Amino acid sequence: MGLLYAQILVNALVLSLTYILIALGLTLVLSVMDILNFAHGAIYMLGAYIFYTFLMKMDFPYFVSAILAIVVTGFLGVVLEKYVLRRLGTAHLEVLVLTFGLGMVLESLITVIFSGQPLPVTGLFSGVITVFGVTLSLERLSIILVSIVLVGALFFFVTWTKEGRAMRAVTQNRVAAQLQGIDPHRISALCFFIACALAAASGVLTAPIFGIEPTMGLTPLLKGFCAMILGGLGNITGCVMGGFILGFVVSFGSTLIDPTMADMIAFALVLLILIFRPRGIIGHVQK
Amino acid sequence: MKKVLMALVLAIWAVFLLTPKPALTAPEEIRIGLNATMSGAGAQWGIAFDRANRGRIEEINKEGGLMVGGKRYTIKYFRYDNKADPPTSLENAKTLINVDKVNFIFHHASANILPYLPITSEKKIISMDLSVGSKTLGWPYNFNLLPAGTGRAEQAFKSFVKKFGIKKVAEINPDNESGQVTKAEDGMAAKQQGVEILTSLFYTPGTTDFYPILTKSLIAKPEMLVLGVPSPRDVALIVKQARELGWSGPIGGAQCVAPPAVTFAQIAGKAAEGFMWSAPYSTDSNFWTKEEAAWATYWKEHWTDPFIADSFGGCRQIGFLAEAIKKADSLDPDKIVRVLETSNFVILGWKMRFGVTPDCYQGRPRSLVSPLCLKTIKDGKEMVTELILPTGVEKVH
Secondary structure: OHHHHHHHHHHHHHHHHHHHHHHHHHHHHHHHHOOOOOOHHHHHHHHHHHHHHHHHHOOOOHHHHHHHHHHHHHHHHHHHHHHHHHHHOOOHHHHHHHHHHHHHHHHHHHHHHHOEOOEOOOOOOOOEEEEOOEEEEHHHHHHHHHHHHHHHHHHHHHHHOHHHHHHHHHHHOHHHHHHOOOOHHHHHHHHHHHHHHHHHHHHHHHHHHHOEOOOOOHHHHHHHHHHHHHHOOOOHHHHHHHHHHHHHHHHHHHHHOOHHHHHHHHHHHHHHHHHHOOOOOOOOOOO | OHHHHHHHHHHHHHHHHHOOOOOOOOOOEEEEEEEEOOEOOOHHHHHHHHHHHHHHHHHHHHOOOEEEOOEEEEEEEEEEEOOOOHHHHHHHHHHHHHHOOOOEEEEOOHHHHOOOHHHHHHOOOEEEEOOOOHHHHHOOOEEEOOOOOHHHHHHHHHHHHHHHOOOEEEEEEEOOHHHHHHHHHHHHHHHHOOOEEEEEEEEOOOOOOOHHHHHHHHHOOOOEEEEOOOOHHHHHHHHHHHHHOOOOOOEEEOOOOOOOHHHHHHHHHHHHOOOEEEEOOOOOHHHOOHHHHHHHHHHHHHOOOOOOOOHHHHHHHHHHHHHHHHHHOOOOHHHHHHHHHHOEEEEOOEEEEEEOOOOOOOOOOOEEEOOEEEEEEEOOEEEEEEEEOOOOOEEOO
16 A cells, blocks of 8 residues: 555656646746736647757757757747737736737647647656656656756745846836836846746656647646646745645545546635635735 | 618518528539547547548549539538537537538547537538447438447457456546447446456546556556557557556557557557557558558658558548449438448448448448457557458458
């Protein structure tokens, strides 16, 4: 029995970290720019396809393809922020609709270019390791390790670097930050770069395991939103916590109860949080 | 006087609006629509059917079209991606019927078809169906070209028992209409072969991480893992992840279709070896007719991705319809239906018919009585291990 729970725990860890990488990007954009980015799932998908193009079509080395995919997607995010989102300013509804439409456009574009067929992506690792009876593929181990590094790097950046402090200042009060000499547009661009890069990183990590297809961003987007709501909108620590809660509920629920019930339980949890604690588990009350 | 004139104009206009218009088709045009999944996990099917339909229709039109009642008709083809989403599929069907004014529809996946079968039946639009699941068979103008249902599952379980001597299995299905129907049909088929289904679990379509559902399936300690009707991409992922979790027992498909062997190997690697499943056609060229070989050559000349055997299904869709129209020498749906129900056909070099009597395992009304290949992956290639020919089905060429 212990072995079973250990296996479920490992499954949960992988699921959670996948959700967290997506949710972090969403949370960053929401906290700095006050935007709910419905195109985030499509950006995750775009990052995976750019990685596929470099790796499988242009025969670039694995790590070069991965880094290029992350950087290129990040810069595409900067272009999107500067030339599209910035023009709409604080028109929240319009931005919401725009990002939703952008997601659909990206999905259709990828379908036209690559077709709707799921495409396999060759991974760097193959094989499994078994530790005390618990099995984990090397690919999934790479998700765990890289995700932990990325989340740690983000925390470090936001907490200890000058740019990170500037980002927090803009989150707290955009006008006051501006008065302190911080350029909010530059911070928004940086934030969007990081968010898109994180989404692309998630796409790069999961592509060799699950393959890629144009609609692959929908489920992660939904789960990312749920993780964000659970933890607290705009709260990075809450986002990580929400991701873990969601991943554990889905993994334990799927194995011990029923796979389709697990999703229902997870969404029911999100509903309860929205009703009884809308700021999330560790979110703050907005004044 | 003015009022009378106004009333007359309005009355004439109302009559004009309410009178059914003749179809916008040019008198020498037959309109066929495809409503299929061309993106996502099930894209293999839709893309294969679409390419087959387009290729065959192009050939027919090059030869001058179809001769019906002394007139030449060219075929105009429309296609829509339903993204495996029933509401989208319904909207596509309405567009095909009301805007494109199609005479015939090709489609697949019962979950996506059932929402609009009442409409096509009412309008007498004949449809050629490549779906698993028996619920689409009740409709008078819908013809199913897959040897699906308990017949196919029965053959699959028979082969599993024969090869592995299994008594207990765990089954996995997507949580949709096809999955629900397959669970019931596989249950009956398994029982007939003395096999107990220990667990029959469903996953949400769109799932790519199957570790949780596989962990739950394997807890029950089955002797074999059976996949009911996941899409080809899901089959490859499930097989790969099952092996990663340490499952070393046999894995097989009851009514599902595997991706092309090359793609299967790219996704699942060596885990694909030994996977068994059944299908009405194969990429094993040893079992092809001359016509099937010619179509495979056409595919290789036109597309670079691996050949998909499901495209034979698309060839059959247009093949049966074209032949039935020729035999009926009419575009009257009821005449075409009578021909389809009562005639023998030679399509792609196979002599086949639609079941009307229960004298063979596939004898269900308007369901194709077709060859069935039992297949496996060996040394990275798809190999037919047994070819089952029901009564009346034979290889002509």
